[in-house]
Amino acid sequence: xxxxxxxxxxxxxxxxxxxxxxxxxxxxxxxxxxxxxxxxxxxxxxxxxxxxxxxxxxxxxxxxxxxxxxxxxxxxxxxxxxxxxxxxxxxxxxxxxxxxxxxxxxxxxxxxxxxxxxxxxxxxxxxxxxxxxxxxxxxxxxxxxxxxxxxxxxxxxxxxxxxxxxxxxxxxxxxxxxxxxxxxxxxxxxxxxxxxxxxxxxxxxxxxxxxxxxxxxxxxxxxxxxxxxxxxxxxxxxxxxxxxxxxxxxxxxxxxxxxxxxxxxxxxxxxxxxxx
Ligand code: SF4
Numbered sequence: 001x002x003x004x005x006x007x008x009x010x011x012x013x014x015x016x017x018x019x020x021x022x023x024x025x026x027x028x029x030x031x032x033x034x035x036x037x038x039x040x041x042x043x044x045x046x047x048x049x050x051x052x053x054x055x056x057x058x059x060x061x062x063x064x065x066x067x068x069x070x071x072x073x074x075x076x077x078x079x080x081x082x083x084x085x086x087x088x089x090x091x092x093x094x095x096x097x098x099x100x101x102x103x104x105x106x107x108x109x110x111x112x113x114x115x116x117x118x119x120x121x122x123x124x125x126x127x128x129x130x131x132x133x134x135x136x137x138x139x140x141x142x143x144x145x146x147x148x149x150x151x152x153x154x155x156x157x158x159x160x161x162x163x164x165x166x167x168x169x170x171x172x173x174x175x176x177x178x179x180x181x182x183x184x185x186x187x188x189x190x191x192x193x194x195x196x197x198x199x200x201x202x203x204x205x206x207x208x209x210x211x212x213x214x215x216x217x218x219x220x221x222x223x224x225x226x227x228x229x230x231x232x233x234x235x236x237x238x239x240x241x242x243x244x245x246x247x248x249x250x251x252x253x254x255x256x257x258x259x260x261x262x263x264x265x266x267x268x269x270x271x272x273x274x275x276x
Contacts, residue, residue, distance in 0.1 A: 016119035017104040021046075024103070033118075033188050034167040035089040036110055038103070041096065046103045048095040048110075059094040065102040067095060068109035082247045083197045084111055085168045085189060114168075114189040121171075121190040129193035131157075131202075132175040138199060145202045149209060150174050156205045158182045159259035160198050161191070197247055201256055204249040208260075225265050228252040 024031045024046065030039030037051045048068075053059055062071070075081055075088045089110070097103050107115050120126035131153050135146045148156070153174045161170045162183050168191035173179045185191075194202070211222045221229075231252035235241045243258075244251040251257070266273055 012116060012119075013104070016116045017100055019119045019122070020107070020115045021100040021103055033107070033114070034085060034111055035087060036107075044099045046097050048097070048103075048106060049093065050089055050091040053091050053094070056092075059092060062093060062095045063097075065095070065097045065105040066109070067093075068106040071095070072110045079245055083166060083195070085114075085166050085187075085191075086246060087163070087165070087167050088246075111189060117190050117192060118188060121192075126171070126190060126192050128171050130172050130175045131194055134172075134194045134199070135202075142199055142203055144206050145199055148202050148206045150178060152205050152209050153202070154181055155260055155263045156198070156202050158263060159205075160201045160256045161185070162259075163187070165256060165259065166191075200247060201249050204257065205260060208264075220268060221265075225261070225268075228257070228261055228265070232258075 024038050025040055030037055032038075032051055035051050036048055037054050039047050041047045049056075049059060071093050072084055072089065073081060074090065076090045081088060095106055097106055104115060117126060135148070138145055157170065157180050160166065161168070163185045167185065167187040168189045169185040169187050170180060170182070170191050171184070172191065172193055208222070208224060211224055235253060242253065243255040244253045246255070248254050249257050
């Protein structure tokens, strides 16, 4: 379960790289692309840094575009980043690249395939694959995502894809007839198809749906809902609150799992509370 490879070959890559470089060059103050700020550096180069480091002068400087690979790998806390579009890019670095080619290489490590998708979207040529089409192609342990209800897809997308947890703009829908009802994001990077992280999360949500049908207790809670509540209260009581790793959806304190519980469990136990 990994994202698209960092390199894209062929004319499309060349075309996208040129369009992206032109887009950056025409903005005097630079361009923001997800969490990266890109500014021109005369004569032909570019300087990249985290958007929150725009005014910092104590950044560690790198001059090889391939350094972006390491910079994008781990969070500030040293945890692996399985989804490069999550808003957890580490800070403290500046990357100077000599030309358009260096810029494309760096961007492909920071946000794999994003420049090509950005270009195709601007040209109205980006193909969209909706959830049901994507699910129909799944096999093995992921085949069960085909049975996820429409409501489950909606809640999974809101928990997994909004800007708080992913900076891409969600373009796909449940299917051609049923749009996603969510905030699709403000970012520059389009998301044309459910990614592997989403499919994995959808599988977890499908497990919750099956559990709901099987065994609810007298107050209507499933076993995993009770486990999650217990873990949450204990973590708060002992001061050990903190999210588990990004793609560990089987863990009660996973951020996306908690966002899903906020959408589905809170209304069940406290309908008057509404959405938080
Ligand atoms: S499917 Fe969702 S989580 Fe995955 S890249 Fe697209 S918007 Fe982000």
